[in-house]
Amino acid sequence: MTQTPYAPGSTIGILGGGQLGRMIALAAARLGYRCHIFTPETDSPAAQVSAACTVAAYDDRAALTAFAQAVDVVTLEFENVPVETLEFLAQTVPVRPGARALAVAQDRVTEKMFFNTFTETAPWRAVDSEADLVAAVAALGTPSILKTTRLGYDGKGQARIDAGTDLAEAWASIGRAPAILEGFVTFEREISVIVARAPDGTEEAYCPVQNEHRHHILDTTTAPAPIPDAVAEVAMDIARRAAADLDLVGLLAVEMFVTADGRVLVNEMAPRPHNSGHWTMDACYTDQFEQLVRAVCGLPLGSPQHRCGAVMRNLLGDDAHDWHTILSDPKARLHLYGKAEARPGRKMGHVIILSE
């Protein structure tokens, strides 16, 4: 196994072929690296801009073995890669971040327990049956939110519980799968922090940003978040502490709620680049994708400082067809992901407007 740093010219393996992989590969190419994508999807956004691609299932051992032998280091852009896939690859090649961070991120109960060792989250109860749900609602009250512990994203696998909600129906609506009930947080705003951590433990955090969702999908990110410095410091410390406790190498994004009285409650984390970090591509000295490449390759981390503020807006589904109008603002920074089919709600690209 080659020792770090992996010099430019090395090959970075990326699990997942979506837009995050595409933007990692573009940043890697700028620094002289090659990327090899592993994804079950053909013509994926990441493969379109990478040196090599393996199209295979995440449990295809033969394909994984060949992939591990063809790359120098592996990272991921997709959170639902099976933990066993990472463990299998790690027998042959360094995998950054490792299985632990992914395992915590994939299970909302494990994630809450992890964060509660050092900080606050919404109050919660594990729910494995309808009877558990009845008891959890009695304990936490309404409104509350029932979420499957695994494989939920963009609001899928969630049900809001109000005073009159039929609990049997709510339990059925999420597929009677292992779940968590969370007390509803009356937040003033939602923020996130992305931190990079290098193999030697060095960390660099981006400033907190404010996120607004529409239909449970990120709509806009405003950077920096308009919050007091003291609250920003608390949020950045939470992200740094989480990355250190997980001994993570790579990026960790932590989504948090800020209440009117300035409390910061963790919602969830992702051990990969994050949609709320896309603004860094045009506004920071080092963007999140380059920072990930630096971290996984053992290069010095770059400055996460922003040169100006920014607003990032996601282009979902047909929004991306407006590319011509968007480009008619000469200062708008348009990023498109090369996806052929603009299904409703699908992330097709984003646009960044920098503040003067």
Ligand code: AMP
């Ligand atoms: P999640 O899938 O956990 O990121 O939830 C999606 C969105 O639902 C969040 O970004 C919040 O806007 C909202 N949400 C999730 N959990 C809670 C909660 N416990 N209290 C209030 N709003 C929540």
